[in-house]
Every structure is written in structure tokens, then in C-alpha cells.
Amino acid sequence: MSDQQPQNPYGQQPYTDQQYGTQAPYTPPPHGQAPYGQPAYEHQPQPQPQQQPYAPPQYGQPQQPSHAQQQYGQQQYGQPPHDQAAYGPQAYDRQAYAAQGYDQQAYAAQAAHPPAAPAAPVPAPAAATATAPEAAAPAPAAPLAPNQRARAEGRSPIIPPGIQPAALTAALALLLALAAPLGQPVLCVPVVLLQAVTAAGWFRLNGMWPARQGIALAFLAGVTTDVALLVTDHGSAPLVAIATLGVWCLFVLVLQLRNRGSADERMSALTAGLTATALAVLASGQLAAQADAVTAGAAAVAVAALVRALPLPSAATLVLALLAAAGAGYGVGQLNGLDTAGALLGLAAGVCALIGLRVASYDYPSRFVHLTAGVALPLTLAAPAVYILGNVIG
Template sequence: MSNQPHEGYDPYGQPQQQPQAWPGQQQPYDDPYAAQQYPQHQQYQQHPQQPQHPQHTQYTQQWQGQTWETQTHQPVTAAAEETAYLPPQGYAAPAPEAAAPEAPAPDSGYGPATVAGNTRVTDAQRARAEGRSPIIEPGMQPAALTALLGLLLAGAAAIGTYALLVPLVALQAVTAAGWFRLNGMWPARQGIALGFAGALAADAALLVSGRSPSAILGTLGVWVLLSLVLQLRSHADPDERMYGLMATVAAAALAIVAGGYLAADADAVTVGAVAVAVAVLARALVPPPRTVASVVVALLAAAGAGSAVGTLTDLGTHGAFLGAGAGACALIGHRVASYDYPSRFVHFTAGVALPLSAAAPAVYVLGRALA
């Protein structure tokens, strides 16, 4: 500890700056002859070399016992002893097997063994693993039901407004139920009932207002606000409430917008509904791998059907444009119902209703423009 005594050195030779001794300890500089012959710095350097002097020995031992290094080494040593017995943090823990699992057998239908057990492989996951598209279209049976419902709409529109309400209400109910099932929310009776109630309210507003399209917009705004209030009162998690809000608003919007058949001209409804029926049937007849070809064939068939039916109405050859527009919207709704390996129930609800519901705005707008 040869460097520690320099704390008491005074370069100006003032004796009052010398360190004071502790109680019961004599002054370290008690040699008057050494103080007269040597400077203070030399006197201070001689103390460690005279251990025989009892006074210097006592001072050196006590001074070393109170040094800064002694005080700081003790807590460091204690901390090291305390932490020496801590278990290793994650280095010796057994890690789960990270090896890539082997692909399941083609006919097993189950995934690889996991810690939690075997997991069922869905059709969408199997299709992605095999490099195939996970999209399955509704097929011929839902397309036939869509064509049947479209023909009912076309015939009812030719009869009268109240006759049109019967197939229209059925279309709106299937639309609300199919959209919730398409989003994986079932049973969702509250949301389905809310969307269907909005469709009925829009129909009633259309009849009262003389089939004014503003009734659809007003009902849609009220139902969006009502859906928001109901979801805010829910006790579910925030993510689930947001997901439920989006599904409820979309289902109500599609069901209400389907009321556009009631607001459109009767001839436009007849031409558009027939065009949708033909487009969906043509889309289902062409094999799924030929997507582009089937879309082109469906659009041409819808335009031809619209032109043919338009000659029987006041639209004439302009029915081809209306048929093509309604057929394009119907194909969009058909594609939405085919999303990511939906179940059979989705095919017979959303797959049937969405093509007709999506075509309702085109029927109203093009019918008013071409009339």
C-alpha cells in the first residue's frame, strides 16, 4: 500500500493540512529531528521502511485497515459468492427438438408428431405444402342454386314490386348468414340477426320512400352506428371485438346493398338477374385450372344473355352492357366465396348469395344509365 499515504501530502508545507489521527492514536509525525532535516515528503516516505517503531507500526496497520480498496473488495467478494451458486440461466436447459419434421403420408391426413400431440392437417395446409392453390370454388350445385334464385328474381321483377320481395328477402338472409360463416364466425346469431334486420329495414324504407336509393344509404349509416355501439358493449377482447365489428358491418352492408334490386328498374332487374345466372353457370362448367378462360367465357355469356333478354324489354341491345357489368360483379362475389378452402356450408350460403348481392349495385346504376 505504498501509494495510499500520498493523500496527506501538502505541497505548500502548511502543517494544519496534515491528516488528523483517530481517537486513541498518536500523530504519525512525532519525530522532531526528522522534521527539521528532511522535507515533509521525504519524512512521509520513510514510515513504511521503519516497521520496528511501535508508533509507526500502529499507524500503518490502522491506516491500511481503513483504506478504500479494503472496503470495496468486501462487497465485490460477497456478490461473487452469492452469485456463484445461482443455477445457469438457460444454458443447461433441455431444448426442444428443432429438426424439421418429416412430411406426412399422403393418405394419413395427420401432421407430424409434436409435443402436444398430432395435429390435423387442413385441406388448405395440404394444398400449400403440395404447391397447389388453396382456393376451392363452390362448384356446380351452388351455381345451380344461384341461377335458380336469379331466375326467381327476374320473374318476380316482371310481376311486380311486392312479388320481388319474396326472393329478395331470401337472398338477404342467406347473404348475412354466409358472410359470417365465410369469416369463420359460427354460430353468430346476433350478428346475422342484426344484418338481416338492417336488410328488412332498408326494404321497408325503400317501399315507403317510393324506391328511393337514399333509403339504402340512410339505413346503411344507421346500421353501421348500431353495430359500433353493440360491439363497444361487448366484454370480449379488443381484437375479437374489432373482428366482430368488421364482420357485422360487412354482413349488414351486403344484405342492405342487395336491396338495390328493389330500387332498380324492373327491366334492369330482369336482365341483370338472368346475366348473373348465366355467368355463374358458365364459370362452373369450365374446369378450375383454366381460370382466365373461364372468366372470359363467363363474361361473354353474361353479355350475350343480357343482350338476348334486353331485346324482350325496353333496354334492347343495351342489355349487353348491363349483363356484362352484372356478370363481372357476380364473378367477384363468386371468387370471394371461394377463399381459402371454405366449408360446404359456405359454398351453399355465401357461394349462392354473394354473386347476386355483389351484382345489385351494378344492376341499379347501369339500369338507370341505360334506361
């Protein structure tokens, strides 16, 4: 084997550490191309002369423009090199460009296609600006109605009338108890008031308002029964009530024949009218009953309504209301000679009163329903028990 090193097939010696970093001959690029390391200019004002070759910067040394490059840039564009404030205000002076022979056609071509300027923001109106903080603030939430709150909490839709209707019921019961010993003509006054409130409350409870004709017919049926009871004896009260109810139910039917609503509306109006008429006639039982029974029954209804409205658990108020009604009947019975039978009368009147309160609490009733049906139905439904038990006991 020979000790000679293999020859480079290209006839050149490999680079060494000493050769690396030295200046090597530079071959200029083809005509029309930018020299190595120089960016191409965007605007060519006129055909460029042949560029002079220049030596590229050596490796490991900072790249700075040579004297030829600085002279070339000053002759062609009248601008200082990049390291001498090339981006100052003078670089964009059009008069300086025109004085140096700047090509106006190239400038016009560039101006024909300017970059799209961003749209200026449209100022908001003064009113909208003034109300912007108010719109951003959340509107205060309206308080929920009792029925909405009960539905949101998953509770029963049955809402009792409350303490205020119970107080009105007690006041009306007191009028009945005080007027009963004074005779039928005086007792007729609170009974008529009871019939008016019953008729109006029942139509509103069924979602029918205004229903002036239906309410008027039901109320007139009750008043007609009162007048008939005043001219007859107590024994004929059932016959008077049935006869009056039959006649006025016929009037209600004729009234609904003139109704131009749909079949469902006519049926609902007919049902509500017949029921209201029957309740108004039923309230006349207070006028036909014995005076002592009316007093005991009214006291029992008043106490039962007040106890039922107490803020206690429903089961507790139910039991307490029945016990209170029986106790009130017994107490009043001791005063007017009913003895222990007054407790039975009071218990029966209390049961009817609680049924009336339950009916007036049905399906999210309104405040108007509570102040009409919630007030009258306990006394109205207790009238048959007062009449029947009063005749039996007396």
C-alpha cells in the same frame, strides 16, 4: 579340424525319428496338481489321495483312458469313464452320489448359489392377443379435404364454390327474374331470402360462427331498407339506403361495446358486423332497380356463375363467363326492349358476379361458406350495377 561331432552340453542325445513317438519316462507333476491331459474335477468330495502317476498318451496315438484311470474314476466317484455314457441320467442321481460318500457340504454350497434361471415369458392377455393383428395392420388413411389436397399439391388456396352453389345461384336468380315483372311486393320475397343468405354467409366466411346477434342485426338492416323502399319512390332509394345503413351501423357498434372478448375479437366482430350490414342493405338494390334491368342482370349472373363452375382451365372459364353474361344480357334485352344496352348491363352484372365468387372462394372456405356466401354474393354485388345501369338505360 576334428571329425567328431560337437557334444550336447546337456549330456543328452538329440531326438531322432526313431526316438520320437516312443514312450519316455514320465515325471509326475507336483502334489495337488492335475495330471497332464486330465481336467480338474469341479467338486472335490473329500481330500484326494495321492494320485498315481500314469503314462501320458503317446504322440500319434488316440488318447484313451488307461485301466488305472478307469479304476481310479470308479473308485472315487462311482462313475463310468467319459466314453461310457457319463452324461446319462445316472450321472446326476443324487442318491447315487450320497451312496458313494458325496460331500453334502459341497453340494449345499453349490445349491446356495444356483445359476439365475431365465424369466418365463408372461403370456399376453387374450384381448391383446386377439387385437394384435388389427394393431399391426395400418389404419386406412382418411381422404383429404379439398383444402388439404390443394396445399399438399402446392396449388392455390383459392377454391371456387363449384357447380352446386352455382346451380343455387341460378335458381335464386331465376326467382328474381320471374318476380321482377310482378311488382315490388312480389320481388321483395326473393330479395329478403337473398339478404338472409348474404348475412349468414359473410359471418361464416370471416370465421365467426355462431354469431346470431350480428347476423340478426345485418338481416334486420336489409329488411328495414326493403320496407322503406316499398313506401318511397325509386328516386329516393340511395337516401333510404344510406339512412338505414347509418342507423343499423350504430346498433352494431353498441352491440360490440357489450362484447367481453379481447380487443382483437371485438375489432373482428365489429368489422364483420358492419360489412354484413352494408351487404344486406346493398342487396336491396334489386328491389329498387327497374324491372327489365333486374331480369337482364339476373340472367347474366346465373349464366356467368354456371360457366365459371365448369371443369375447365381458370382463364378459359373467366373469359367464357364474361362472354356468356354479355350474351344473356343481350338476349333478355331483346325481349324487354333494352336492345344492345342489355349486353352492357349483362357484362357489368357478370363482372360483379365473378367478383362475388372470388370473395366466397377466399382462403379455404368451408362447404357452408360455399352454400351461403358462394350463392348470394354474386347477386348481391351485382345489385348496384343493375340499379345504376338500369336507371341510365331506362
